[in-house]
Amino acid sequence: MIFSHYAEYDRIFEELMQGEYTLNERESWVRMMGTWVPYPFQNNLRYLPEADAKACVDGLVEAQTNSSGAAGASNFGEFIDNVFGEGIAACFMRPYNFKVWAYTPEKLNKVWIGERVAVIDWQRAKRNVEEGIDDFGWGPNNRFKYPLGGTGDFYKRFEPVVRDNLRLNTRLVSIDAERKLAVFEKDGERTETRYESLISTMPLDRLVCDIIDDAPANIRGAAARLVHSGGYMIGIGIKRPCPSTKSWMYFPEANCPFYRVTYLSNYSPNMTPDAKTHYSLLCETSFSPDKPEDDETILERTIAGLENAGLLEEGERDDIVSTWVMKVGYSYPTPSVERDEILAKVIPWLEDRGIYSRGRFGMWKYEVSNTDHSIMQGIEAVDRILEGKEEQTIGIVYSVTEDGRTAANHERPSVAGSGEKRIGSQIETKDVTAVGDIREATISEEELGVTDR
Numbered sequence: 001m002i003f004s005h006y007a008e009y010d011r012i013f014e015e016l017m018q019g020e021y022t023l024n025e026r027e028s029w030v031r032m033m034g035t036w037v038p039y040p041f042q043n044n045l046r047y048l049p050e051a052d053a054k055a056c057v058d059g060l061v062e063a064q065t066n067s068s069g070a071a072g073a074s075n076f077g078e079f080i081d082n083v084f085g086e087g088i089a090a091c092f093m094r095p096y097n098f099k100v101w102a103y104t105p106e107k108l109n110k111v112w113i114g115e116r117v118a119v120i121d122w123q124r125a126k127r128n129v130e131e132g133i134d135d136f137g138w139g140p141n142n143r144f145k146y147p148l149g150g151t152g153d154f155y156k157r158f159e160p161v162v163r164d165n166l167r168l169n170t171r172l173v174s175i176d177a178e179r180k181l182a183v184f185e186k187d188g189e190r191t192e193t194r195y196e197s198l199i200s201t202m203p204l205d206r207l208v209c210d211i212i213d214d215a216p217a218n219i220r221g222a223a224a225r226l227v228h229s230g231g232y233m234i235g236i237g238i239k240r241p242c243p244s245t246k247s248w249m250y251f252p253e254a255n256c257p258f259y260r261v262t263y264l265s266n267y268s269p270n271m272t273p274d275a276k277t278h279y280s281l282l283c284e285t286s287f288s289p290d291k292p293e294d295d296e297t298i299l300e301r302t303i304a305g306l307e308n309a310g311l312l313e314e315g316e317r318d319d320i321v322s323t324w325v326m327k328v329g330y331s332y333p334t335p336s337v338e339r340d341e342i343l344a345k346v347i348p349w350l351e352d353r354g355i356y357s358r359g360r361f362g363m364w365k366y367e368v369s370n371t372d373h374s375i376m377q378g379i380e381a382v383d384r385i386l387e388g389k390e391e392q393t394i395g396i397v398y399s400v401t402e403d404g405r406t407a408a409n410h411e412r413p414s415v416a417g418s419g420e421k422r423i424g425s426q427i428e429t430k431d432v433t434a435v436g437d438i439r440e441a442t443i444s445e446e447e448l449g450v451t452d453r
């Protein structure tokens with residue numbers, strides 16, 4: 001889905017796509033307790049069985065009147081309890097977030113959520129249950145774009161623009177950061193390239209631990225503590241007319257492996273051979289050391305999960321005409337409790353050597369890691385390198401060293417004999433969830449199913 005928080009990104013999208021995209025009304029739902037609850041979840045609790053709806057409302061009221069709130073939470077787990085209360089935490093927030101992140105919410109920080117999600121109106125949630133009011137989050141004012149040829153179509157349109165400087169299937173294998181020398185490999189052949197500034201979008205932990213030969217132990221150690229999850233993206237093509245107008249759905253329960261399923265064929269008529277007779281589903285399942293998944297059985301468990309969740313009817317699996325399994329090692333940059341402290345060490349060390357790590361896993365900031373954010377991180381990095389402009393999206397504040405110097409690279413650390421240079425500038429990170437010049441839901445609101453617009 002094309003989410004945009006930037007007029008500049010909209011301009012790029014329009015210029016490259018030349019109108020070849022669809023505009024879709026979002027219609028998203030949560031599947032639980034054998035029923036469908038419309039999004040945003042907290043506004044439509046009346047769709048739950050009565051006792052569960054009551055427990056959710058009671059918990060919400062209790063949390064919002066008697067807890068220390070978002071401000072009093074020291075991690076995402078506490079945030080869930082303080083903001084949503086026991087009922088919503090137990091039936092939706094905790095199980096759903098474990099399925100998405102593949103880590104318990106106590107391992108995550110609360111910074112990625114930002115300020116806006118905290119504003120949940122318990123009075124409205126309660127009134128909707130008591131008076132039986134539908135409060136859906138979709139409509140003509142809440143539409144999203146999708147390229148007619150699929151997401152890849154957008155990326156392909158950059159190719160003519162950058163063709164002369166593009167080298168594909170060429171792997172960066174090592175960097176000598178002091179000498180500013182990068183080594184690439186293609187078809188077994190290695191080439192060396194000198195650079196002044198280097199922008200890297202590969203995962204930050206791999207860049208520091210595997211690629212930069214002269215990264216010191218403390219910087220490697222810090223980068224190695226970054227946490228991520230992987231994902232299976234599983235496509236199912238079915239030779240039947242599409243049974244639903246839904247966009248995407250959230251699945252908190254254990255009767256299916258996926259956390260989210262998309263009716264991809266509803267986004268564009270070109271997603272199946274014939275939109276009248278076929279439809280397709282995209283199912284996403286996360287994995288991590290804390291939540292291992294089995295490669296061998298993931299496809300069958302996905303299909304069985306679609307049956308359990310009521311998406312495939314009895315016998316419908318016989319009409320599956322195509323399946324597609326993609327395992328992605330890095331899919332979510334986990335906003336772990338230690339993340340910002342790690343970035344504050346690693347990013348300045350790299351930048352002092354002309355290396356700018358940017359993008360979803362380059363900067364590792366989930367809250368600014370969608371396509372629009374990633375593209376703007378690239379634009380802003382170039383503007384900084386060439387014109388000295390300040391970057392807005394990465395949410396990093398640079399400060400000088402304690403003794404007031406901005407470039408103290410030559411100084412020795414207090415630990416004698418280590419030979420390591422002192423980092424010239426330090427950083428602190430600030431909330432960037434509401435970055436950009438267009439008012440849009442933050443990605444945490446999308447992810448949590450609580451956007452209220």
Ligand SMILES: Cc1cc2nc3c(=O)[nH]c(=O)nc-3n(C[C@H](O)[C@H](O)[C@H](O)COP(=O)(O)OP(=O)(O)OC[C@H]3O[C@@H](n4cnc5c(N)ncnc54)[C@H](O)[C@@H]3O)c2cc1C
Nearest residue numbers: 001003170171172201202331359360361369370371372374
């Ligand atoms: C499941 C999922 C769903 C998503 N849905 C959406 C959505 O609906 N809307 C949205 O806006 N965004 C979405 N995103 C986010 C979007 O995919 C990212 O924002 C975007 O791809 C990030 O771009 P990037 O350039 O930072 O990183 P990437 O696209 O990951 O690019 C990094 C590149 O570096 C390459 N690389 C790595 N190591 C090396 C090496 N040693 N040498 C050379 N190259 C290397 C990789 O092959 C890769 O091509 C989704 C992401 C995921 C995982």
